[in-house]
Amino acid sequence: MASLSTWSPIVLVVAFLILAAVAYFFRSRGEPRYKEGTAQTQVFLAGEEAPEPDKRHIRAHNMYWGFFQALKRYYETTMNAHTGIINDYIIWFTSVVAITAVIVFIAGMV
């Protein structure tokens, strides 16, 4: 008979059952008076109405949330310029080239 090693499926199944029993014990010790589907099971935010879960959590992968939040006005302005229309980009390009040419021309005159 093979000995039970750490990675034996039997050990893992027994460990899972023990952990499930512990979790069930703690869950059974919880407050049973809550009524499901009422305000009693909703998030408490100092009396404020709780927003939807996707609006009250900052996703863990978004490490730059504070950075983007701080520069929100800058990004909103620049993102408005990115319309996705090629004619707009050509206008931007032509304008920048014209202004640069004028500046270079004036600088060459001085």
Added chain:
Amino acid sequence: MGLDSFKRALWVYHLNTGSCNGCDIEILAALTPRYDAERFGIVLVGSPRHADVLLVTGPVTRQMESRLKRVYAQVPEPKMVMVVGSCGTEGGVFHESYNLIGPVDQCIPVDVYVPGCPPRPEAIIEGVVKAWLKLEKAQEPVTA
């Protein structure tokens, strides 16, 4: 009242709906070593979802009306509401103010009133004990 009334700790959530803070200071005084309400298991908790008693101070301002109703709805059954101070009981010196809904019982049902401006800690503790007894009566059909 015998020791049978102390079957379990009583958790209280304190909400200020527009008080001048006088009653809130007296509530804290009831928890200091001089009165030491915590030795009876009377504990202030940080969430109404953990509370047995909702303790309200102050008259209800218009801004606090929806918050008070929401907090009351979040306290699990059976629950008791206790009002501390004259303002929450009948409006007090603010009763004609333009930005008040009125006393607490105009927004949510109230079980125990502790009048005073502010009431002494002894009166607050007595009010909590009355709420406790009322709560135990309300729980009897559940536990029987």
